Every structure is written in structure tokens, then in C-alpha cells.
Amino acid sequence: MKIIKDKVSKLSFVALLVTLTAAMFYTPTASAHGEKSQAAFMRMRTIHWYDLDWSKDEVAINETMTISGKFHVFSGWPETVDKPEVAFLNIGIPGPVFIRQGSWIGGQLVPRSVTLELGETYDFKVLLKARRPGDWHVHTMMNVEGGGPIIGPGKWVTITGSMSEFVNPIVTLTGETINLEDYALDNVYFWHALWYAIGLAWLVFWVKRPMFIPRSIAVVDGKADSLISPLDRKIGIAFALGTVVLVMASMGATNDAYPVTTPLQAGLMRGIKWIDIPAPTVTVKVEDATYRVPGRAMQMTLTITNNGDAAVQLGEFNTASVRFLDAEVYEDESGYPDDILAEEGLTVSDNSPLAPGETRTVEVTASDAAWEVYRLADLIYDPDSRFAGLLFFFDEEGNRQMVTVDSPLIPSFI
Amino acid sequence: MSASQSAVRSRAEAVQVSRTFDWMILFTLFTAVLGGYHIHYMLTGGDWDFWTDWKDRRLWVTVAPIVSITFPAAVQACLWWRYRLPIGATICVVALMLGEWINRYLNFWGWTYFPVNFCFPSNLIPGAIVLDVILMLGGSMTLTAVVGGLAWGLLFYPGNWPIIAPLHVPVEYNGMMMTLADLQGYHYVRTGTPEYIRMVEKGTLRTFGKDVAPVSAFFSGFVSIIIYFLWHFFGKWFAKTDFIADDEL
Ligand SMILES: [Cu+2]
Secondary structure, eight states: OHHHHHHHHHHHHHHHHHIIIIITTOOOOOOOOOTTTSOHHHHHHSEEEEEEEESOSEEETTOEEEEEEEEEEOTTOOTTSOOTTSEEEEEEOSSSSEEEEEEEETTEEOSSOBOOOTTOEEEEEEEEEEOSOEEEEEEEEEEETTTEEEEEEEEEEEEESOGGGOOOEEEBTTSOEEETTTTTHHHHHHHHHHHHHHHHHHHHHHHTSOOHHHHHHHHHTTOGGGGSOHHHHHHHHHHHHHHHHHHHHHHHHHHHHOOOOOOOOOOOBOOOOOOOOOOOSEEEEEEEEEEETTTTEEEEEEEEEEOSSSOEEEEEEEETTEEEEOTTTOOOOSOOOGGGEETTOEEESOOSOBOTTOEEEEEEEEEOTHHHHTTGGGGGGSSSOEEEEEEEEEETTOOEEEEEEEEEOEEEOO | OOSSSOSOOSHHHHHHHHHHHHHHHHHHHHHHHHHHHHHHHHHHTHHHHHOGGGOOTTHHHHHHHHHHSHHHHHHHHHHHHHHOOTTHHHHHHHHHHHHHHHHIIIIIITTTOOOHHHHOOOOOHHHHHHHHHHHHHHOOHHHIIIIIHHHHHHHHHHHHHHHHGGGGOEEEETTEEEEHHHHHHHHBOOTTSOGGGOOOSOSSOOTTTTOHHHHHHHHHHHHHHHHHHHHHHHHHHHTOOTTSOGGGO
């Protein structure tokens, strides 16, 4: 007996551990810091985020902020990633520290997934309402079916105040104003508690009598039928009928209380408007490109032709959300996150204004620690070692043109 | 150790030991089922059970009963045929829902701050009680599978409707109509659960027009019958004592 007792207690303990460790610790993904671990080519050749603006650095509970800007869907989308035929404009935050009050692409509300076209540029806006205090890294993010999350740049935003003050008032089509934060919560607790009590009552009815050993002996001895008494049957019938009656009655009462309900809404949204950007009048040919590992610098030889009617200068190279600027041509005033902004990271061998009709071959170097920190340099180990990005040219009046580049990259280890 | 000597000396002692044994077995069964069933249900039912904006009239109604009748069928097989205890289904569901509530409350709400009215579990208790009573009254696996399995599928949606109906009230939101549940899914950002993986209101059972929930429930009940048989056999096999040597008992 003692041995069995020991075995059983040991087993119980093991079962308890299994239970606690395996099942209860499941938490939905709360982390939003996958940006560095994502393959470099994914970040360089899929969605390019630019002109981003986080409207606030600090926001109080219940107040709102927006993230707005543009994203370019790269035409050299990698073969290994599914095309963005089903994509969802998300936001990279650690759980619902903000609620997403609205999100728009091309002025259209996008609570559902959309179809995006390769080679087009879209403007977007996400409206966030602060819910939980703390310092949060807030990323732009696009989920692509078959491709996973494509994370854009992140900026630290501080939420102040107390979460207990957070409210989420909504006016329903039946004319009520509710607080979605705890709406119908009492109802959830009530029904769960009631049904749980009924379930426990059924268990207690059986568990309070001697169970395993005597009943097992009776079954083995062929007296199984004596184990269920007529009273047991009656009570069982009462439980079953009571259950069915309660289900029917509560369903009827619910339908009376909520005469207007609709099914969940879902479906893909097509025909999202992109921005009509006139074709650039500057053309760029990448003659060669190397990445110098020791110098954390990428060197490109570019042949630039200006077919427009104003002289232009190269001001910015943007790849995987890291921005390399030539400070003499262009300065960022948007408050872009420091760690991915190289204000003087771009050097051009000859960046004097390129006159209309002129063609020039220049050496362009984009150098910054961000190559290493953001693991972009890893792309030299990719099966298809290519780089891609956006080049921005500016004329005298500050007009900007965007040109995409996409070319093989040769690493240099010396 | 001496195996021939009994550890109990009187009837009173035997009763006491037997009762202690009952509680230990019950505790072990409860926690083991809680762990196993909970993992199984998360892997198969997963998001359908986690979020209100997955609890639709088609797939949730179909999937949840089919994947949840498994453990109840198996544990019933053990507790009924060996002990004539008609509590197999209820003990499973009560254990599962305890585990789910701990997980949803501590992790979904306590750790990640999803509101509880967005991530509460589904109610499986009505079907479990009916399943247990049918087995007790009929004492037949076939009857329990056919009548009980069907009832399991049919009771699921109405048993949950009082809980989810308030969240199916429509709202107009920036020019679009949604239910409050849809809005919860939109407001409370899930980085790892993009909208397109949500499988709701998809399927081919559309011939019956508006009344999709009853049709889905019947379909679910029929599949539950088959799954019941399968898992009842698993349970019977698992409850065998052939692999314990006699001298260990
Ligand atoms: Cu981050």
C-alpha cells in the first residue's frame, strides 16, 4: 500500500508540474522586437517605409497619437516570400499598450486585410490611443500572408498615467454607449460561474461516495449494475434535463435581450488607392556594389543621368528603414529615431548639382554602425546576395524624386 | 520490503486508505487531464477559443466541439467501464476550463493585458453533463457516441450564445459596420495574429441561407460522433492493466 501511495504521490507531482509548465504559461506574442532578427533581404526588398512621423514622444492615457507616412512595395520582391496579395497593416507594439482606433491606407479604413500592388507607393496612417503606461517601442508593421510580419522602424514612445483610467467608449448601432474595455464582462463571469457550479455539483454528487477501489472490486466481481441506483438515474435525468432547459431558456432570454446581432465581419479589401507618383526623371544604374565588412560601409558605383529640367543632388539612401543622409543636401527634421538615422552617413565622390541632360558616374558610400547593429550586413550571407533600397534626389527648390535600386552585392573582407 | 504483508489491519483502516487513495487518484487524474486536454485544445482549437472575434457561426461552432470531445470520450471509457463512474466528460471539462481560466486571467490579461471580455474561454459544460448522463442511463458506448456526440455538437453554440451575444451587437465604425467582437480584434492589437489568419465565416455550408449556426452545429455533431468512437477506444486501450505486472499490485 505504502508503495502505491508513494507512486501515486510521485505521479501526482509530475502531473502537476506538467500541467503548470506546459499549459498555463501560454501567452500570446507580446514582443515587438523582431526587427533585428528578420533576414536582411526581407527588410531590404519588401516594404520600404519612409516619410514617417510619430506625432508624439509622450502621450497620456486616453490620449491619441498617430503614425503616418508612406510605404513603397518593392518591385524586386524576393521570390522566397509570398507576394502581398493578402496583407494587413499592423502595428508592432508589445501587446495592447495602445489600442488601434483607426488605420488607413490611401485614405481607406483598413480593419481587414488588403491587396497591395508591387512597385506602388501608398500613404498610411495609424491612430493609436494610449492604454498602458510605460516606455514602448512602437513600430510600423505589415503582415503578409505567406511572408510573415515585415517590421518597419520603431521609435520609443512614453505613455503616462494609470491604466485604470483607460476607457474605450463605443456607440452601438442600437444606440447604446458602452465601454468596450469591460463591456459584458459581468455577463461572462456570471454564465461561466453558473455552469462551472453545475458541473462541480455533478462531480461532487459522485465523488462524495467511495470510488475507485470498492467500485473496481464490484465491477470485477460482476456486480457493476448495483453501482448505479435508481435514485442516481433520477438525479442524472434531472441534471441532463435541467441542462437542456437552462440552455434553451438562456438562449431565448438572450435573444430577447439582444434582438439585434450580426455575424462577425470579414473579407479581403481590394482596390486600395496608391499614390500617383510621376516617373522619376533621374535614372540610376548600379555599376557595382561592395560591402566592406571591417569598415561597416557599403560602396556603390552609380551612373546617374538627369533627364529632368532642374539640377539634382543625391541626398539620401534608405534601406531597411536605415537612412543615410548627405548633410549638405538634406537634413532630417522629422525626429526620426537616432539609431537608424545616419545624418552624415552618405558620402558621394562628386555631389555637385547634376545639370539637366548630364550623366555622371560617382562613388557612393553609406557607412554607419547600423549595418552591424541592425544586422543588415548579414545579407552577404544570404543565398541571393543582393541589396536594395531607395535613393532620394533633391533639386534647388527641395523637390524630391525617389529612385529604387536593386543589385548584386559583393562582400569585401579586407 | 515484504509484499505479502498487508498494510492495513482493520476494516476501518481499509476504508480510510481506500478513501485516501480516491483523493490521490482524483487529484492526479484532474491535473493530468487538465494539462493534456488543455495543450490538446490549445493546439487544435487555439485561436478559435482565445478570441471573441474568432467565435463565429461556422468554423468555431464546427471546430470547437469536434476537437474538444476527444478527452471526454477517452476518460469516460476509463471511468465508466472500470468503475461505473459517469463523470468522465464533466471532470475533463471542469479541469480544462479551470486551466483555461487560469491561463486567460494570469497570462492573457495579467501579463499581456488583453481584456478578459475579449479572451475568455468557451463554455463546454452543458455538453459534458449530457454526455455523462447518457452514458450512465444507457451504459452503451454506441448510444453515447451517437446521441451524446450529436448533443455535444448541438449544445455548444446555444450554450455559449448568452455569453457572446452582447459582443455581436453591431456598431458603425468610420463608415464600416462591424460587431463589437470585430472591433475588439481591431482595437486590442495582436502583433502575432494578423487579421488574415482569422478564419471566420468561411465554408461551404451556405445552401441554408441565414441559419448557418444550426447547420454547422449538426455537422459538428456528426463529426463528434466519429471522434467520440475513436477516442473512446483510445481511452479503453489506455485503461488496460495488461502492462502492469501482477507482483507490483
Ligand atoms: Cu523595437
